[in-house]
Amino acid sequence: MAAAIRTISVDPSRKRWTREEAAALYRAPFNDLLFKAQTIHRANFDPNAVQVSRLLSIKTGGCAEDCGYCSQSARNGADLKASKLMEVERVINEARKAREAGSTRYCMGAAWRSPKERDMETLLAMVKGVKELGMETCMTLGMLNVDQAMRFKEAGLDYYNHNIDTSENHYSNIITTRTFADRLETLSNVREAGLKVCCGGIIGMGEGEVDRVDMLVTLANLPEPPDSVPINMLIPIPGTQLEDAEPVNPIDFVRTIALARIMMPKSHVRLSAGRTEMSDEMQALCFFAGANSIFGGEVLLTADNPGEDKDEALFSRLGIRPMEFSEL
Ligand code: SAM
Ligand code: DTB
Ligand code: SF4
Numbered sequence: 001m002a003a004a005i006r007t008i009s010v011d012p013s014r015k016r017w018t019r020e021e022a023a024a025l026y027r028a029p030f031n032d033l034l035f036k037a038q039t040i041h042r043a044n045f046d047p048n049a050v051q052v053s054r055l056l057s058i059k060t061g062g063c064a065e066d067c068g069y070c071s072q073s074a075r076n077g078a079d080l081k082a083s084k085l086m087e088v089e090r091v092i093n094e095a096r097k098a099r100e101a102g103s104t105r106y107c108m109g110a111a112w113r114s115p116k117e118r119d120m121e122t123l124l125a126m127v128k129g130v131k132e133l134g135m136e137t138c139m140t141l142g143m144l145n146v147d148q149a150m151r152f153k154e155a156g157l158d159y160y161n162h163n164i165d166t167s168e169n170h171y172s173n174i175i176t177t178r179t180f181a182d183r184l185e186t187l188s189n190v191r192e193a194g195l196k197v198c199c200g201g202i203i204g205m206g207e208g209e210v211d212r213v214d215m216l217v218t219l220a221n222l223p224e225p226p227d228s229v230p231i232n233m234l235i236p237i238p239g240t241q242l243e244d245a246e247p248v249n250p251i252d253f254v255r256t257i258a259l260a261r262i263m264m265p266k267s268h269v270r271l272s273a274g275r276t277e278m279s280d281e282m283q284a285l286c287f288f289a290g291a292n293s294i295f296g297g298e299v300l301l302t303a304d305n306p307g308e309d310k311d312e313a314l315f316s317r318l319g320i321r322p323m324e325f326s327e328l
Helices: 019-026 030-044 088-100 117-132 146-155 168-174 180-192 209-220 250-263 280-288 308-318
Strands: 049-059 105-110 136-140 159-161 196-198 201-203 228-233 268-271 293-296
Touching: 019 030, 019 209, 019 250, 030 250, 030 280, 049 088, 049 268, 088 105, 088 117, 105 117, 105 159, 117 136, 117 146, 146 180, 159 228, 168 209, 180 196, 196 228, 201 209, 201 250, 209 250, 228 250, 250 268, 250 280, 268 280, 280 308, 293 308
Parallel strands: 049 105, 049 293, 105 136, 136 159, 159 196, 201 228, 228 268, 268 293
Antiparallel strands: none
16 A cells, blocks of 8 residues: 555745745735736636636534634534535435536535545445546545545545645644644645645634745645635635634735735635625636636535625626636
């Protein structure tokens, strides 16, 4: 089995970021920052194509972790019905519908600290089935060891999502049942198995400017930057620790997207949770700043998302088209 482990190819010429350099960009005049981000975006991607992923919660609620933002933690008072792991056939049927609606990547999420051995066969069957539809597959199930990561890789998993969520410094204000180092370890296990990494965070959890910058410095300076970088705007969920968090200033959110684009020029930057609260203009600025992926559909895992009709109308007004399978 050890032979299947991929050696990580690190590009020695790749830029490593300092906090000072990144902070200077974050604070630059808005037009300068956006011009730079858009220039870098165009050099690496079609500026008018946005990749669409779809999420499905395959196991909802009752989670043992205490993430202060999450509706699914058993430790907070959010009003959510917990469910058991979904059946494989149902997951595949949902994925087929998502493919028909234009999604190219199917992301399956479970409210776990980490997957248990007894569920592995079911999870591997889900990956196989979705992969057979021709879609890219992604899972987000909590912490993984190398052996689990390799079994997912063998079953056809393309991406694993595991967010660092915020800066190392702010992390323990939000989550106490695991550490920032635990998150980095799973990311390293996932890379070692040859899976692509999807890793980002949440803006709007009471963090300062320096925390946003530090989070992006950590991501950009990983041995390899994540292939996908989801930037979520906190959805304040009643009953959670962060239900009354101060809303994010839209300009600061756009700055964060632009900085992610500049620091990780070849990654897909995903404008993730929180779009129902964003105006069309704010989303347009995010696309201009280099976001080139979204979640489509009416729901994320448990919270609302704009839905297909709204997104189709937005894309059409902006002259944006959904990225096709051939462009991935
Ligand atoms: N349990 C797994 C884990 O935590 O790794 C996977 C599912 S978890 C819900 C995936 C990610 O969704 C979190 O890391 C977080 O970044 C994001 N997320 C969860 N609740 C959110 C909220 N209320 N607002 C914005 N993003 C959220
Ligand atoms: C990510 O960064 N955002 C997605 C996905 N990765 C798994 C999840 C967003 C969840 C939003 C809150 C909810 O639906 O419960
Ligand atoms: Fe559990 Fe993931 Fe929610 Fe944390 S973010 S409480 S680990 S489902």
